[in-house]
Amino acid sequence: MVFKEIVKEKLIFVQKNFKENSDVIKFLSEELREKSFVKESFCDAVLEREKKYPTGLYLGKINVAIPHADIKYVNKPGMAVATLQKPISFRKMDDPTLSIPVHIVFLLALVDPNEYVKFLSSLTRSFSDESFISLIYSLDDTERFVESIKKVIK
Amino acid sequence: MLRKRILVVCGTGIATSTVVARKLEEKLKEEGIDIETRQCKVVEVESMLENVDLIVATTPVPDDIKVPVIRTLAFLTGIGEDEAIEEIVRGLRGR
Numbered sequence: 001m002v003f004k005e006i007v008k009e010k011l012i013f014v015q016k017n018f019k020e021n022s023d024v025i026k027f028l029s030e031e032l033r034e035k036s037f038v039k040e041s042f043c044d045a046v047l048e049r050e051k052k053y054p055t056g057l058y059l060g061k062i063n064v065a066i067p068h069a070d071i072k073y074v075n076k077p078g079m080a081v082a083t084l085q086k087p088i089s090f091r092k093m094d095d096p097t098l099s100i101p102v103h104i105v106f107l108l109a110l111v112d113p114n115e116y117v118k119f120l121s122s123l124t125r126s127f128s129d130e131s132f133i134s135l136i137y138s139l140d141d142t143e144r145f146v147e148s149i150k151k152v153i154k
Numbered sequence: 155m156l157r158k159r160i161l162v163v164c165g166t167g168i169a170t171s172t173v174v175a176r177k178l179e180e181k182l183k184e185e186g187i188d189i190e191t192r193q194c195k196v197v198e199v200e201s202m203l204e205n206v207d208l209i210v211a212t213t214p215v216p217d218d219i220k221v222p223v224i225r226t227l228a229f230l231t232g233i234g235e236d237e238a239i240e241e242i243v244r245g246l247r248g249r
Contacts, residue, residue, distance in 0.1 A: 049165060049166060052165065053164070053165025053166070053196065053213050055165075057227060057230060057231050058227075058231075059231055059233065060233075066169075066170070068166070068168075068169050069166070070166055070168070071168060093165075093170075093212055093213060093227060093230075094212060094213065094214075094225055094226070094227045095214070096213075096214070108169060110168065110169055117172050117173060117176050120169060120172070120173045121173050121176060121177065124173055124230045124231065124232070125232055127230070127231045127232060127233075128231055128232025128233055128235075129232075
């Protein structure tokens with residue numbers, strides 16, 4: 001149930017091209033807003049947070065970012081995902097003075113993270129599985145993307 | 155060893171710190187260490203230090219904090235998790 005609420009095929013975008021990390025965040029935020037997952041102010045809140053506390057996670061070959069914002073900007077839990085044909089630079093969460101090329105962006109819209117911690121833990125746990133990350137990055141089909149994520153969420 | 159208190163710090167004090175806190179509870183239980191976690195935003199750290207034995211942070215925290223800080227993404231990415239647990243166990247046993 002929790003999983004179905006969060007991962008929706010209509011919020012998965014594969015093999016996209018953007019110029020800057022703010023463009024990805026704006027695009028994914030707009031999708032979340034259009035489908036009434038988040039409030040209008042969500043996008044600015046995410047951009048502002050990303051500036052202060054970046055969310056790039058260095059995994060090695062394929063890197064990810066998990067931008068998010070305070071729960072007050074969210075109506076219902078959702079996650080918009082984009083895989084990037086050309087990686088885009090994000091600053092590192094643990095060392096914002098450094099930038100890394102990011103290949104997959106998971107934009108999280110959370111209402112009560114305690115309820116969704118299982119989902120988030122599974123998702124982030126999957127980050128250590130290089131073959132899984134490489135696989136989802138290579139997919140050009142959103143249905144298979146959702147299926148693949150479903151397999152790793154326990 | 156008495157119950158230890160770990161303050162888990164991230165940018166907003168919600169998403170990433172929750173994942174890290176649950177993971178720490180699970181992993182340290184396996185090590186036989188009883189912990190209690192609290193979570194906060196990085197800007198709140200200084201007001202949350204009372205009775206805290208160790209800080210585990212996913213973002214940089216101010217340098218002048220009196221409590222030992224371990225900055226790691228291991229509990230988010232799974233990379234270097236065992237080493238991070240060892241470091242935390244050493245940090246807690248040393249106090």
